[in-house]
Amino acid sequence: MNYLEKRILKDGIALNSDVLKVDSFLNHQVDPKLMEWIGDQFYQYFAEYEIDKVVTIESSGISPALFTAYFLNVPLLVLKKQNSVLQSNVYSTTVHSFTKGNDYNLTCSKDYIKEGENILIIDDFLANGEASLGACRIVEMANANVCGVGICIEKSYQPGREKLNNLELRVYSLARIESLEKGKIKILEK
Ligand code: 5GP
Numbered sequence: 001m002n003y004l005e006k007r008i009l010k011d012g013i014a015l016n017s018d019v020l021k022v023d024s025f026l027n028h029q030v031d032p033k034l035m036e037w038i039g040d041q042f043y044q045y046f047a048e049y050e051i052d053k054v055v056t057i058e059s060s061g062i063s064p065a066l067f068t069a070y071f072l073n074v075p076l077l078v079l080k081k082q083n084s085v086l087q088s089n090v091y092s093t094t095v096h097s098f099t100k101g102n103d104y105n106l107t108c109s110k111d112y113i114k115e116g117e118n119i120l121i122i123d124d125f126l127a128n129g130e131a132s133l134g135a136c137r138i139v140e141m142a143n144a145n146v147c148g149v150g151i152c153i154e155k156s157y158q159p160g161r162e163k164l165n166n167l168e169l170r171v172y173s174l175a176r177i178e179s180l181e182k183g184k185i186k187i188l189e190k
Contacts, residue, residue: 001187002041002174002175003034003037004034004037004038004152004153004174004175005174005175005187007025007031007034008020008022008153008175008177008185008187009185009187011024011025012185013183014180014181014182014183014184014185015182016180016181016182017179017180017181017182018127018155018158018180019099019180020125020153020155020177020180020185022124022153026060026063026064026124026152026153027059027060027063027124030063032063035063035064035066035067036067038064038067038068038152038174039064039066039067039068039069039070039071040067040071041174042064042068042071042072042120042122042150042172042174043068043071043072045148045150045172046068046072046120046147046148046150046172047072049118049120049147049148049170050118050147051072051074051118051119051120051147052074052117052118052119053069053074053075053076053077053112053113053117053118053119053120054068054069054072054074054075054076054077054119054120054121054122055076055077055078055079055108055113055119055120055121055122055135055138055139056076056077056078056079056121056122056123056135057078057079057081057106057123057131057134057135058078058079058080058081060123060124060125061078061122061123061124062076062078064122064124064150064152065078065122065123068120068122068150072120075112077108077112077113079106079107079108079134079135079138080106080107080108081095081104081105081106081107082104082105082107083104083105084105087107089109089110089111090107090108090109090110091107091108091110091113091138091141091142092105092106092107092108092138093105093106093134093137093138093141094106094134095130095131095133095134096128096130097130097131098125098127098128098130098131106131106134106135106138107138108138108142110142113138113139113142113144114142114144115142115143115144116143116144116145117142117144117145118144118145118147119139119144119145119146119147120147120148120149120150121135121136121139121146121148121149121150122149122150122151123135123149123150123151123152124151124152124153125151125152125153125154125155126149126151126153126154126155126158126160126161126164126171126173127155127158127160128158128159128160128163129159129160129161129163129164130160132149132151132160132164133163133164133167136149136167136169146169147170148169148170148171148172149164149169149170149171149172150172150173150174151171151172151173151174152173152174152175153173153174153175153177154171154173154175154176154177155177155180156173156176156177156178156188157177157178157179161173175187176188
């Protein structure tokens with residue numbers, strides 16, 4: 001069992017069969033040593049793909065994505081969640097939020113993704129795949145290439161992984177959850 005999987009079992013809280021709370025170490029209070037480990041794992045896996053930029057979604061993706069970008073020695077680009085798109089010069093796509101149940105606009109300034117760039121998308125969770133697919137659409141709007149999607153925690157019983165696989169995207173998840181029940185977390189064995 002790896003460092004993240006152990007931490008999930010120690011400090012993660014399964015609220016119900018759908019939602020894993022990890023806000024003591026990943027997305028509210030953040031453990032920098034764990035983030036460093038996560039960044040290094042993504043670096044080791046994706047280093048061979050000549051990544052030009054790491055892209056994530058505000059706000060919970062930022063901590064693991066920043067360490068990944070640091071190790072890859074490339075910039076980190078944070079996609080913004082906005083209720084309305086008033087600015088010009090942005091790429092924008094609508095995403096359905098897993099945790100909030102509403103739609104939001106994911107936006108990115110056209111200045112920061114260039115045609116032909118190799119992009120690595122990093123996010124904290126993969127559930128239904130909406131956030132990752134939204135990020136992929138933004139990259140595609142810029143005519144850049146999604147070289148891979150790095151996920152900290154994949155809930156493998158939800159449809160996100162299959163949706164990304166169907167698009168033949170390279171997906172690397174550090175922890176895969178087989179099932180959740182209130183108070184019980186089962187990690188998928190490799
Ligand atoms: P998706 O778009 O794949 O359905 O969901 C991914 C996004 O929803 C992630 O960016 C994450 O912020 C949030 N999310 C999905 N499932 C969970 C969960 O079990 N726990 C937490 N804390 N966030 C989740």
